[in-house]
Amino acid sequence: MSLLKEFSRIGRDLFLSGLVSSHGGNISIRAGDKIIITRRGSMLAHLNKEDLIETGLYKDDSGIIMASTEIIVHRAIYFNTSALAIVHSHPPAAIALSLFMDEIIPIDSEASYLLHKIPVIATKETIGSKDVANIIPDYLQEYKIVMLRGHGAFSIGDILEEAYMLHSTLENACRIIAYGKIFGNAFKEYRKDGNKYTKW
Amino acid sequence: MGKILWVDLSKQSFQIKPLDKNIIRDFIGGRGSGVKILYDHLKKGTDPFSEKNLLIFATGPLTGTPVPMSGRFSAITLSPLTKTILDSNCGGNFGLQLKHAGFDMLVIEGKAKKIIYLAITPDSIKFENAEDLKGKTTIETRNIIEKKEKKKGSVVTIGPAGENKVRFASAENDGRFLGRGGIGAVMGSKNLKAIYAKGDKKIKVADPKSLEFFIYESRKWLKANPITSTGLPKFGTAVLMNIVHEAGILPINNFKSNQFASASDLSGEEVTEKLFIKKRACYRCPVACGRITKTSSKQGEGPEFETLWSLGALLGINDISWVAETGYLCNELGLDTISAGSTIACAMEMEEKGFISVGLKFGKKENIHKVLKDIAFRENIGNEMAEGSLLFSRKFGTGNESISVKGLELPAYDPRSAHGMALAYVTSNRGGCHLRAYMIAPELLGIPKKIDRFSDNGKAGLVAVMQDSAAASDSLIICRFASFAISDEYFSRLLSAVTGEDISTMNFRLIGERIFNLERLFNLREGFSFKDDNLPSRLILENLNKKRKINIDKMLNEYYRFRGWDDNGVPTSKKLEMLGLK
Numbered sequence: 001m002s003l004l005k006e007f008s009r010i011g012r013d014l015f016l017s018g019l020v021s022s023h024g025g026n027i028s029i030r031a032g033d034k035i036i037i038t039r040r041g042s043m044l045a046h047l048n049k050e051d052l053i054e055t056g057l058y059k060d061d062s063g064i065i066m067a068s069t070e071i072i073v074h075r076a077i078y079f080n081t082s083a084l085a086i087v088h089s090h091p092p093a094a095i096a097l098s099l100f101m102d103e104i105i106p107i108d109s110e111a112s113y114l115l116h117k118i119p120v121i122a123t124k125e126t127i128g129s130k131d132v133a134n135i136i137p138d139y140l141q142e143y144k145i146v147m148l149r150g151h152g153a154f155s156i157g158d159i160l161e162e163a164y165m166l167h168s169t170l171e172n173a174c175r176i177i178a179y180g181k182i183f184g185n186a187f188k189e190y191r192k193d194g195n196k197y198t199k200w
Numbered sequence: 201m202g203k204i205l206w207v208d209l210s211k212q213s214f215q216i217k218p219l220d221k222n223i224i225r226d227f228i229g230g231r232g233s234g235v236k237i238l239y240d241h242l243k244k245g246t247d248p249f250s251e252k253n254l255l256i257f258a259t260g261p262l263t264g265t266p267v268p269m270s271g272r273f274s275a276i277t278l279s280p281l282t283k284t285i286l287d288s289n290c291g292g293n294f295g296l297q298l299k300h301a302g303f304d305m306l307v308i309e310g311k312a313k314k315i316i317y318l319a320i321t322p323d324s325i326k327f328e329n330a331e332d333l334k335g336k337t338t339i340e341t342r343n344i345i346e347k348k349e350k351k352k353g354s355v356v357t358i359g360p361a362g363e364n365k366v367r368f369a370s371a372e373n374d375g376r377f378l379g380r381g382g383i384g385a386v387m388g389s390k391n392l393k394a395i396y397a398k399g400d401k402k403i404k405v406a407d408p409k410s411l412e413f414f415i416y417e418s419r420k421w422l423k424a425n426p427i428t429s430t431g432l433p434k435f436g437t438a439v440l441m442n443i444v445h446e447a448g449i450l451p452i453n454n455f456k457s458n459q460f461a462s463a464s465d466l467s468g469e470e471v472t473e474k475l476f477i478k479k480r481a482c483y484r485c486p487v488a489c490g491r492i493t494k495t496s497s498k499q500g501e502g503p504e505f506e507t508l509w510s511l512g513a514l515l516g517i518n519d520i521s522w523v524a525e526t527g528y529l530c531n532e533l534g535l536d537t538i539s540a541g542s543t544i545a546c547a548m549e550m551e552e553k554g555f556i557s558v559g560l561k562f563g564k565k566e567n568i569h570k571v572l573k574d575i576a577f578r579e580n581i582g583n584e585m586a587e588g589s590l591l592f593s594r595k596f597g598t599g600n601e602s603i604s605v606k607g608l609e610l611p612a613y614d615p616r617s618a619h620g621m622a623l624a625y626v627t628s629n630r631g632g633c634h635l636r637a638y639m640i641a642p643e644l645l646g647i648p649k650k651i652d653r654f655s656d657n658g659k660a661g662l663v664a665v666m667q668d669s670a671a672a673s674d675s676l677i678i679c680r681f682a683s684f685a686i687s688d689e690y691f692s693r694l695l696s697a698v699t700g701e702d703i704s705t706m707n708f709r710l711i712g713e714r715i716f717n718l719e720r721l722f723n724l725r726e727g728f729s730f731k732d733d734n735l736p737s738r739l740i741l742e743n744l745n746k747k748r749k750i751n752i753d754k755m756l757n758e759y760y761r762f763r764g765w766d767d768n769g770v771p772t773s774k775k776l777e778m779l780g781l782k
Binding site for chain 2 (some may be wrong): 042050056060064066072129
């Protein structure tokens with residue numbers, strides 16, 4: 001599959017599943033000493049070849065002026081993890097929960113197996129932010145997906161689809177938590193040591 | 201209440217006049233207020249080099265405040281190159297010092313009998329003899345005046361080109377330039393070698409708390425946006441070189457091609473690696489896109505992207521050190537690098553066609569420095585080239601070798617690969633300029649959003665809105681590069697906080713529209729018509745891209761209708777009434 005096709009497939013699904021708004025979110029892969037990242041302000045559901053920006057991973061070059069605003073965070077993640085792909089989305093239910101919780105503990109089975117726990121981090125400036133770039137890679141050493149309070153999620157993977165899946169799982173988990181709240185605060189624990197997920 | 205320092209060089213006298221509060225309300229400051237004063241005071245058909253021409257230096261409401269990227273000032277006059285209205289915008293500290301001296305604007309009329317410089321402080325306005333500065337370069341002049349005045353202020357200077365009324369002479373201020381359209385020549389025509397300003401008066405704002413919040417919000421985006429946080433700070437404006445070339449937008453060999461295998465030799469990366477010494481920032485600018493550079497034999501300012509293009513790629517030359525040195529030379533002589541390079545390119549093509557014999561050839565550096573000096577001192581063929589490429593090519597060639605609109609040589613964006621830029625060029629009130637509506641932003645950089653650059657559809661409205669926005673922000677005054685990260689909603693709030701007046705974003709744009717229309721009225725009064733809203737024939741007839749050709753007539757018709765102008769490009773009574781210009 002061509003790179004454009006792969007980016008387009010993931011970008012379209014991120015939008016169609018409501019994980020990003022029309023021009024929100026960004027995607028990248030690491031290619032040697034280069035990073036290929038979506039263009040700043042591109043529409044993930046309608047990516048074309050001019051929307052895939054190649055620029056230096058370690059070294060700035062002129063491609064930087066076309067790159068996503070979040071390139072600073074993507075680079076920091078690649079510097080400090082073994083990630084080969086990164087997805088950043090704005091999942092609504094997860095963002096809502098991040099405003100009330102310091103960590104998100106899924107209660108559904110899929111996310112419990114896949115994620116166990118999603119840390120929530122907070123910074124005053126959240127977009128294209130050095131603070132975020134400084135903090136997030138540390139969390140991604142331990143967790144494959146991290147929530148930035150009020151903003152969105154960053155995930156890593158060996159391939160793009162893997163990184164994308166984590167957002168889909170996270171958002172589903174958060175919806176289930178939110179639906180669960182309708183029925184009351186306590187739920188019937190079905191997992192062995194479910195109360196230990198917070199220590200994950 | 202703002203103040204205008206109104207100087208008559210013929211009488212060596214001055215008056216301090218109040219700045220009409222209606223002008224501030226309707227035109228903001230900077231470019232807008234300058235245009236209004238020039239329109240009201242200049243008689244139709246004035247010779248740009250006559251003592252009747254006014255030269256206006258204007259600050260804006262943001263000048264001297266903590267607003268990032270607001271350390272700029274404007275100069276407004278009747279252009280000797282285009283005979284249109286001209287405003288030029290510069291990042292030196294002169295505006296700041298003028299305001300600290302207690303003046304929002306400086307209006308200069310008349311002509312000194314001998315060469316002088318003007319020294320402005322809160323306590324005195326002096327007309328100092330400057331005969332000893334005759335023939336000095338911009339930098340020599342600045343250094344001498346700074347030494348003489350003792351207190352570190354800010355000096356606007358011209359070089360030999362300005363003294364000799366080269367129609368595209370620039371004026372220098374703190375290493376920055378009033379580049380386009382011949383501001384330096386107008387200073388020279390008035391025997392005004394330089395202006396020094398120094399002050400210490402405090403600059404107050406109406407609502408400091410709101411201003412602090414709006415500045416914080418603006419800075420957040422300036423820090424977040426990769427162009428303003430990384431691209432420009434790290435590589436300067438030359439960061440555009442590779443991007444523009446790869447898109448087929450960079451004009452080569454006098455717009456005969458858009459392919460230059462060596463374009464990357466002139467990139468921001470190369471400037472940084474081979475020439476860079478340190479960054480230079482305008483007052484209150486976190487971006488610092490200015491460069492101090494050094495070659496094996498010289499040190500100087502720049503080269504900016506436009507200079508790397510006009511003195512490099514446009515001439516088929518890829519020697520970055522030589523291009524930098526040629527830029528330094530233009531800076532010292534006081535020549536606009538865009539027009540200087542374009543006029544050389546025009547001459548190269550004319551020589552290729554056998555119209556002249558100067559020893560200029562695409563891809564060859566030989567004779568270029570000599571010709572530039574000849575232009576500045578109006579010697580040999582340089583005396584003819586000093587008239588600008590259009591008059592030069594009309595006199596010695598076919599007229600088609602000048603790639604200009606209304607006599608202003610086009611900058612580094614070939615409109616055949618960015619059709620909106622074509623419309624922006626032909627409707628720009630100061631001639632072929634990229635800064636009246638920087639359509640490269642949406643057509644290439646995706647700001648605010650990406651559009652099809654080869655399409656003519658829907659460009660008219662966008663060009664008009666961007667022109668209005670630019671006219672208003674040039675009146676604040678804020679750097680055009682701020683628009684890469686923040687927009688009119690921020691600008692109107694910053695203006696409201698500084699002035700204490702509630703100015704909505706739509707009103708901000710309306711003011712821009714008023715300014716733009718008044719500039720159009722100025723040009724119409726000077727005899728321009730819709731016939732002048734046209735591109736050089738090469739750009740219409742020759743198709744480099746095997747893509748769609750520019751349909752300039754279609755875009756223009758749509759543009760006139762969008763603007764509320766008639767079929768001849770004249771603003772209708774209804775439009776003028778709506779703008780309060782009737």
